[in-house]
Amino acid sequence: MSEILLECRDLVKTFSSGLFRRQKVEALRGVNLKVRRGDVYGFLGENGAGKTTTVRCLIGLTPISGGGIVVFGAENPQPENLFRHVSYCPEETNIFTGLTARELLEIYGKLYGIEKAKLGDRIDEVLEAVNLSEASDRRISGYSKGMRQRVGLAQAILPDPELIILDEPARGLDPVGRRQFRDIINNYATRGATFFINSHTLSEVERTCNRIGIIKKGRVVRELAPDDLAETKGFEVLYQAAQPLPGSESRDRLQAIQASDTKDLSVICARIAEIGGSVDSVARRRVSLEDYFIKVVGDEEVIS
Amino acid sequence: MKILVVARYSWLRLARAHYIKALWAMCFFVFMAVSATNTSADTVAAKMGSVELGIRVARICVWLAAIWVGMSGLSGELSSFTARTLLTKPIRRFTAVMGILIGSFLFIVLIEFVLSAEIYVLAQIRGVPLGGDFFLLQFSALPAVFSLVALAQLLSILLPRPLTGFFMIGLSYEGFWDYFANGFEASEHNIISVVMRVIYLLSPTYSRFLMNYREFVKLAFPLDRWLLHSGSCILYAVVCCMITALVLQKKDI
Numbered sequence: 330m331s332e333i334l335l336e337c338r339d340l341v342k343t344f345s346s347g348l349f350r351r352q353k354v355e356a357l358r359g360v361n362l363k364v365r366r367g368d369v370y371g372f373l374g375e376n377g378a379g380k381t382t383t384v385r386c387l388i389g390l391t392p393i394s395g396g397g398i399v400v401f402g403a404e405n406p407q408p409e410n411l412f413r414h415v416s417y418c419p420e421e422t423n424i425f426t427g428l429t430a431r432e433l434l435e436i437y438g439k440l441y442g443i444e445k446a447k448l449g450d451r452i453d454e455v456l457e458a459v460n461l462s463e464a465s466d467r468r469i470s471g472y473s474k475g476m477r478q479r480v481g482l483a484q485a486i487l488p489d490p491e492l493i494i495l496d497e498p499a500r501g502l503d504p505v506g507r508r509q510f511r512d513i514i515n516n517y518a519t520r521g522a523t524f525f526i527n528s529h530t531l532s533e534v535e536r537t538c539n540r541i542g543i544i545k546k547g548r549v550v551r552e553l554a555p556d557d558l559a560e561t562k563g564f565e566v567l568y569q570a571a572q573p574l575p576g577s578e579s580r581d582r583l584q585a586i587q588a589s590d591t592k593d594l595s596v597i598c599a600r601i602a603e604i605g606g607s608v609d610s611v612a613r614r615r616v617s618l619e620d621y622f623i624k625v626v627g628d629e630e631v632i633s
Numbered sequence: 634m635k636i637l638v639v640a641r642y643s644w645l646r647l648a649r650a651h652y653i654k655a656l657w658a659m660c661f662f663v664f665m666a667v668s669a670t671n672t673s674a675d676t677v678a679a680k681m682g683s684v685e686l687g688i689r690v691a692r693i694c695v696w697l698a699a700i701w702v703g704m705s706g707l708s709g710e711l712s713s714f715t716a717r718t719l720l721t722k723p724i725r726r727f728t729a730v731m732g733i734l735i736g737s738f739l740f741i742v743l744i745e746f747v748l749s750a751e752i753y754v755l756a757q758i759r760g761v762p763l764g765g766d767f768f769l770l771q772f773s774a775l776p777a778v779f780s781l782v783a784l785a786q787l788l789s790i791l792l793p794r795p796l797t798g799f800f801m802i803g804l805s806y807e808g809f810w811d812y813f814a815n816g817f818e819a820s821e822h823n824i825i826s827v828v829m830r831v832i833y834l835l836s837p838t839y840s841r842f843l844m845n846y847r848e849f850v851k852l853a854f855p856l857d858r859w860l861l862h863s864g865s866c867i868l869y870a871v872v873c874c875m876i877t878a879l880v881l882q883k884k885d886i
Contacts (some may be wrong), residue, residue, distance in 0.1 A: 344885070388721050390886040419723040423714045425642075439638040440722040452679045468649075484718070609873035 332490050334401060335364040335387065335415075341395030342382050342547075345497055353490040356382040357395065360546035364492070364540075369514065371538035373531065375626050377549040384496055384527045388417050401491075406544065412441075418485035418495040422480075426470035430461055432482050432541045434487055441488040454462055457481045459513060475506030482513060492523045499530040512536055528605065535618040541624050551625050558621055563614035566597055570606025635724050639732020640739065642719070643706060647740045649710075652702070656744055659694040663748050667755040684756045684763070691748040692774070698803045699741050699778045703785025704794055706737040706871040707877065711790065716886055726878035734786055734874055745771060745778075781805055783870035787877045788882065800846035823853050 346352045354452065357379045364370045374380040384389040389408050397404050400416050431452060438448045449592070456462045459479040469480055471531060478498060485493050498514075499507050505624040507530075514524060514537055528534050533539060535555055543551040567583045574597070577584040584606075588594035594611065602607055647653075668688035677839040707730060710716035720729060749771040756763045784804070 385885070390717055390720065392883055392885070406636060407725075408720065409725050412723040417718075419714075419718050419721070423717045425646055425713075425715045425718075432645070436642045437718075437722060438634055440724055442723065481718075529738055575855060 332366045333363050333399075334366055335362075335525060335592065337362050337383070337387070337396065338399065339396035340383065340386060340393060341451040342379075342386055342391065343535060345396045348510045356547055356622070357386065357394075360547065360549055362542050362549050362552065364490075364525050365420070365520075365524060366523055367521065367539050369518050370526065371534035371537045371541040372525065372527045373529060373534060373541060373622060374544035376529075378544045378626075380527050380544055380577075381496070383544065384494060387525070388494060391438060403408060410598070415492045416485040416488060416490040416495060418481045418498060420500060421496050423468060424477060424481055426472075426477070426564065427468060429466050429468055430456065430472075430483065433480065434484060437484045437488055442447075445490060447468045455483045455487050458486065458516070460509060474501050475503065475509070478502060478506070479513075480511065482510070487524075490522070492525065494525045494527070496527050497529075498526060499528060507533060514592075532623055541618070543622060545626055553619065553621075558616045558618060560595065563590075565595050565614050566594065566601070566611050566612055567607060567609040568601045568606050570601060570604050572604055574600055574604070578615045587614065634856075635728050636732045636735065638733035639719070639724070639729055642860045643733040645736075645737050647702060647737065652740070653700070656747060659691075659744065659748060660699070660751055662694060662750055663687050663708075664755065665693050667752060667759070678875045680725075680759050680761045684752065684759070686835075688771075690754060691712045691745075691771075694748060694833070695741060695745050695774070695778065695780070696805065698744050699781045700785050700805070701800065701862065703734075703782035704801070706733045706782075706851055707786050708789035708794065708797075711886060720886060726881045729873060729876045730786070730789040730874045730881065731871075733830055734779075734870065738775075739780050741782065742775060745775060748788050758854070773859055776866035780866040780869040780873070783873035783877075785879070787873045790877060797823050828829025865882055 337360045340357050341355070342354055342357040344354045348353065360379065360383055362370075362372075372380055372383070382391060386393050387400075389411060392406070396433075398406075400406055400411055403410060409480070413590065428436075434452045434455065435448065438452060443451060451461070452465075456465045459482055461466050461479055463475065464476060469477060472480065476499075482498070485495070495514075498510055502510060511533065514526075518524060524538075526538060537556060541551075541553050541555065543553075544547050564587070566588055567580060568581060569583055570584070573579075573584040574586055577586045579585075586597055588597050598608055598611075634780045662846050666689075669686065682787055707716075710719060710733065714728075720726070749768055751762055753767060785797065788800055791797075792800065831836075
């Protein structure tokens with residue numbers, strides 16, 4: 330079992346509002362989650378479920394009301410200690426756009442305590458990694474949304490942290506931007522970095538993450554790996570035949586039919602052969618993350 | 634020194650976020666004041682009067698700019714959410730607050746320098762003699778400005794901006810005290826009640842210093858008093874920053 334880098338233990342956050350702050354809203358009602366070294370952890374939830382509040386509690390931007398956060402073995406660390414190991418990639422709107430990318434990275438690099446002699450080379454390396462080398466001396470205000478998002482990622486990877494927390498990294502990006510962002514994350518993940526990604530772009534989470542947590546009404550109600558979405562028994566058979574079998578669906582030029590188990594699968598393959606057809610592929614049936622997510626958040630019985 | 638790194642960030646932020654345009658507007662106001670000519674009596678005394686008017690306008694500009702910049706520095710970081718990126722770096726809240734204060738203060742120093750230089754040049758052109766101690770007198774008010782910015786920074790994260798502006802003008806404007814409580818004037822020798830004493834202690838010493846400033850024009854520069862005053866202003870600002878950092882720690886950013 331690999332080392333736990335980040336852990337929430339019964340994390341509670343209550344917001345007070347109104348006159349004399351008497352109205353209480355429980356945003357987090359005991360969040361428990363663990364992020365292990367090497368994980369790319371996707372954190373999902375509906376709007377208002379507590380995703381953003383959890384992230385803000387993790388990075389110390391919101392004081393917690395109860396429970397604890399353990400980061401690299403230290404409980405509720407102060408920012409100056411927390412951000413020696415952890416870095417945070419904000420939404421693109423949280424970056425001051427009056428500076429150039431290089432100026433911004435220089436300032437943040439000094440705040441991270443990177444030595445002056447190494448800082449220049451490190452900035453070049455990071456700008457190269459996020460494909461911003463050519464635009465590095467232009468002010469960020471002239472950047473596209475995707476470029477700004479990559480500036481956010483650049484400042485997060487600048488100190489070469491062990492854990493990177495990303496807040497809605499794919500929001501507002503076009504498919505090309507998403508692809509670039511995903512490639513960068515995958516690249517760093519293969520080099521050993523751990524990611525905690527707060528997102529509600531399910532397709533991105535499904536493609537990028539190896540562990541997924543779903544938060545509902547202030548509690549983490551499910552933790553799973555994308556492989557868990559593959560059903561253990563079901564199969565989908567794609568075949569070609571002049572006359573499709575009853576219960577088949579058209580998929581482009583092929584027909585698709587579901588088999589409930591291996592016995593059923595062999596029966597279906599035999600019938601395809603009988604009608605003169607040919608099997609194109611057999612794959613385990615998967616539930617999409619979207620279907621699973623909607624089922625979990627829509628299910629009132631899910632214990633919260 | 635991470636404080637200086639944050640100060641540079643804060644300085645760049647102010648200089649590039651259109652605040653610099655306000656400086657040109659201030660230069661224009663000062664120019665108008667110094668250039669004002671009484672045609673019926675275009676004597677040296679009249680010219681001296683318009684230069685003094687220019688100095689007064691410059692002082693009001695610096696005073697308002699200090700309140701404005703103090704209210705916009707940290708509070709602007711918070712309202713535009715860029716503070717989320719800054720405060721998720723390995724720095725203490727106090728370092729961030731103090732750095733932003735220093736950056737804001739340096740911006741005011743720039744304003745003071747530009748306006749003073751403008752007055753000096755215009756006065757020379759108009760044939761009004763201004764000695765080198767003119768700059769000394771202009772810059773001697775800066776420690777008070779430092780504490781003024783620190784208080785504006787603190788109040789701006791506690792109160793809505795219009796209310797902060799109202800309080801800051803009330804606390805720091807010298808004339809305010811003349812209208813308060815039957816001609817009460819903020820002075821070490823004239824504190825009439827505990828409430829007044831508290832309000833006076835809260836005032837960022839700018840008004841107190843301006844009273845002395847008027848005397849400086851007539852007398853030799855009192856270095857010992859100035860050093861004591863500067864020390865108290867810096868202490869005042871540091872305490873403000875410590876309270877601001879504590880408030881930030883409890884605040885949802």
